[in-house]
Every structure is written in C-alpha cells, then in structure tokens.
Amino acid sequence: MICPSCEYEYVDGIKICPDCKTELITVDAFEGNLVNPSDWVILCTCKTDYEAQMLKSNLEGAEIETLILDQKDRNFPTDGDLTVIKVLVRKSDAETAVEITNDISEQSKNLEED
Numbered sequence: 001m002i003c004p005s006c007e008y009e010y011v012d013g014i015k016i017c018p019d020c021k022t023e024l025i026t027v028d029a030f031e032g033n034l035v036n037p038s039d040w041v042i043l044c045t046c047k048t049d050y051e052a053q054m055l056k057s058n059l060e061g062a063e064i065e066t067l068i069l070d071q072k073d074r075n076f077p078t079d080g081d082l083t084v085i086k087v088l089v090r091k092s093d094a095e096t097a098v099e100i101t102n103d104i105s106e107q108s109k110n111l112e113e114d
C-alpha cells in the first residue's frame, strides 16, 4: 500500500497514511494513477535516494520531466539491498534520457579512474 500524496509505501493492514491521513492505495493503483500511465517508462532503478535524485536533477536540467517512485518500506527498514527506487520518464523523452543516463555513468567511471 502506498500514500498517493507522500508517495511512501506502507505494510498491508495500514489503511490511512500516518503522516497526512490520506487513504492508502495499492502500488499498482498508484502507478496507474500517473497522469497518463502509458506515457511513462521506467528509465532505470536506483539503490539510493541520492543516486535517483542526482539522475532526476540531471534529466530535469535537460528539461526532461522525471518521476521517482520510491518502493522503500519505512515501517520495516532493511539494509538498503532490498530498496528499489524507480526512475520514470515519458516515452517521448526516453531516448534522450537513456543517453543522459549513459553519459552520467561514463563520467562517474572516468572519475573513479582518476
């Protein structure tokens, strides 16, 4: 279950978001609630918020609208490995977004080599 306004995911059994009192919906419904779900594709998945936010700011710098779907379960924190953060872009932007993503990973490779 997920809060449509905070975008945090909660365990089964919780029906109202503890933070904002909004009624929770299923993750499937949430993803289906995107303005035009068929317009959006998953660009990649990230393991950390930092990675996802960095990618988002790069993409938005190129005027590509970016959505982050955080699948983290805050009630039962696990050791990062199970966390999946999906980065979504519009289908029409996907090609450019992939190029930007590749550029970023090239750059970080170069940095590591230095």
Ligand SMILES: [Zn+2]
Binding pocket: 003, 004, 005, 006, 007, 017, 018, 019, 020, 021, 022
């Ligand atoms: Zn909420």
